[in-house]
Amino acid sequence: MNLDAVTAELRPRSAWEAADLGVRLVRRDAAAIYRAWFATSLPLLVLALGIVYLSPWPGLALLVYWWLEPVVDAPVLDIISRRLFGGAPEVGRTIRSTPAFAWRNRLFLLTPWRLHFARSIAMPVTQLERLSGSERRKRAAVLNNSLLNHGVGLTVAYHHLVAVVYLGVLLGALTLIPVEYRSWSAFDFAFSLFEADSRHASAANLLLFYLAQSLLEPWFVGAGFGLYINCRTRLEAWDIEVAFRRMVSRRAAIAASLLIAVCIALPAVSLADGADADNDPGFAGYWAESDYAEALDATFADEALTDSETRMVWRPKYEFDADDEADTGESDVFRVLSLLVSYVVEFGLWVLVGLLALWLYLRRDLWLPFLARGPRRxxxxxxxxxxxxxxxxxxxxxxxxxxxxxxxxxxxxxxxxxxxxxxxxxxxxxxxxxxxxxxxxxxxxxxxxxxxxxxxxxxxxxxxxxxxxxxxxxxxxxxxxxxxxxxxxxxxxxxxxxx
Amino acid sequence: MLLDSTHNIATPEGIELRLPVAGLAARSLAWLIDAIIKFLGFFVAAIALQFLGTAGSGLFLIGLFAMFWLYNVLFEVFAGGATPGKKAMGLKVMNSNGTPVGWSGSVIRNLLRAVDVLPGCYLLGFLSVFFSARFQRLGDLAAGTIVVHRLPERLVAVRDDSKPLPLNVPLAIDEQQALLSFAERAGGINDDRVAELAELLDPIIPGVDAEQLKRHAHWLAGVGR
Structure with missing residues (x-):
């Protein structure tokens, strides 16, 4: 990790802003990321399609494809992290190391941890920090402490957005079919996709999911990486390190040029030492709290700051009780109430219409000229x-x-x-x-x-x-x-x- | 140029405003919260109003209309640009030049929700936010509005009893800020890491340690100066 070469502005952000920074990281290298994405995800898609057409359980394909997602997430994570720390995206190398990534992320591929609700913030720990076992658990605990809510929220948002694309494309396609050709409602059609025995329906379903997921998975990985980076920036003050390093190198550059100037101009130079600050009389004793207290009291005692005034108002002497009406017939009460409400509402609406008309009339100067385009009589x-x-x-x-x-x-x-x-x-x-x-x-x-x-x-x-x-x-x-x-x-x- | 999450605006006064534009994650969750609030509102209203017969269903329809078309507009105009969902997610709506959103902006962006929602589950809105540079849906593009992260109110937290210590090294503004930020956040960072950070400045302030650096920051903060 090389903080000198970092290519994004690091500072402690709010978590969701950090997620957006991660999304921007993905956008910046979208071309490289999507090349790596398709290179690794297409074989998985072929595998899943194979299950659809060749195995006895076509419905299993979606589950298999979904379960193997971490395999295709890894290259995305690799490229954005490499690029964040100043490296160039190397798509070929990234694709070749996919099996190695898969082994590093085995926790999410081979165990129930696949169902982790905040996988996007847990994967950087296994893949980028290469931790496993108790070390990983310790690290994850630290991250989860401040990130778990956001990681879970991100997962919720991600799945909803996948549903938006999936259903949106489905509905969009459906509205393009002329009514004469379709006997079902949209709802029936969507359900028939899940229920259909046809292998083509399963394949179509899979492809639709693949489309939605291709659009959103890099986004999801990027946003999670943004959350993760922000957390570490906070905990380890990366931004301060960057600023301090910049401070030193700036002075080193100045000092170098100064040194040359000094060597040319002066044969000998003595640098004055800084003043002994602890004995600086300007600071002696200023911290004493009693001084404050007196000065504060004196200030607040000032008449200009006493902020009170006397105000006279009328108030009713006796409270008027409005809820004094006796109940009429037991069963009629709702009917009467209903009539009352409907009269009041109707009356209110007419008053509203009247007020609107009055307002339009009073403001006629504003809108009349726009209506009358011709010369005014x-x-x-x-x-x-x-x-x-x-x-x-x-x-x-x-x-x-x-x-x-x-x-x-x-x-x-x-x-x-x-x-x-x-x-x-x-x-x-x-x-x-x-x-x-x-x-x-x-x-x-x-x-x-x-x-x-x-x-x-x-x-x-x-x-x-x-x-x-x-x-x-x-x-x-x-x-x-x-x-x-x-x-x-x-x-x-x-x-x-x-x- | 370093990648950042802000949309920057230069004002005529030469000030750069940096607006942290909000993307899909926060916005969709805010929408979800609003949707839940509205749904609960309908639910309660439907139960309460069924006792009023046809007048009740009339009122319910009026309420439905108001919820659909006024909920967002009224909150955005009168509650600082944020519906309850947006407020919960720390978001608010603004004009894209950084001014607070007004009636016309809010009305336009919410009327065009009807387009964003096409073909039935916000696909167009999603695509627009996903691909536009400032994460705007179509309504935002038409109204010239953006959704930004609300920045937390910042308080300078250099508050300890260490004695301020003058620093005889001239510092640029960003460098002073780095030092102050160090002092503010040192409490929340691992001690070893704090020492390591302070050591970085050794070439500038020979022999400096974390305590001394905090005292310098204290002096920079200007308490008692």
């Missing part, structure tokens, strides 16, 4: 407020293009385009009934016009806004030709006298 507003000021008919010249041209000729390019922009906004509002939010910015105006005006106008408006923004904020004014095109467009878009 009624008097157009006389003034429009946008970000940076108000526009009204009085502040705009009668002949906008001419005014723009004269400003441009004066060299006031920014002002010229500002005028064009404001005039376009105002025209959109006044002539085409576009509704703007208050203090609309350029992009808000653009959005409103896009949504509420027709395509040609909104295209033109977009080009005006873009040119204005470029000039104002980007200091990149348009060329004279571009400006002329814009001004011509203004006449067409907003129907003033031809430019």
């Amino acid at each position: 009624g008097q157009p507003p006389r003034r429009v407020s946008i970000a940076g000021g108000e526009i009204s008919a009085e502040t705009l010249p009668d002949d906008v293009p001419a005014a723009v041209r004269s400003l441009w000729a004066n060299g006031q390019r920014r002002e010229a385009l500002s005028l064009l922009y404001r005039a376009s906004v105002f025209a959109s509002v006044a002539q085409h009934g576009v509704r703007l939010p208050d203090s609309a910015t350029e992009s808000a105006c653009l959005k409103a016009v896009d949504a509420q005006a027709d395509a040609a106008r909104s295209r033109y408006f977009r080009s005006v806004v873009e040119t204005w923004v470029r000039t104002a904020y980007g200091a990149r004014p348009p060329s004279v030709e571009e400006l002329e095109t814009l001004l011509k467009g203004y006449g067409m878009a907003f129907g003033t006298e031809a430019a």
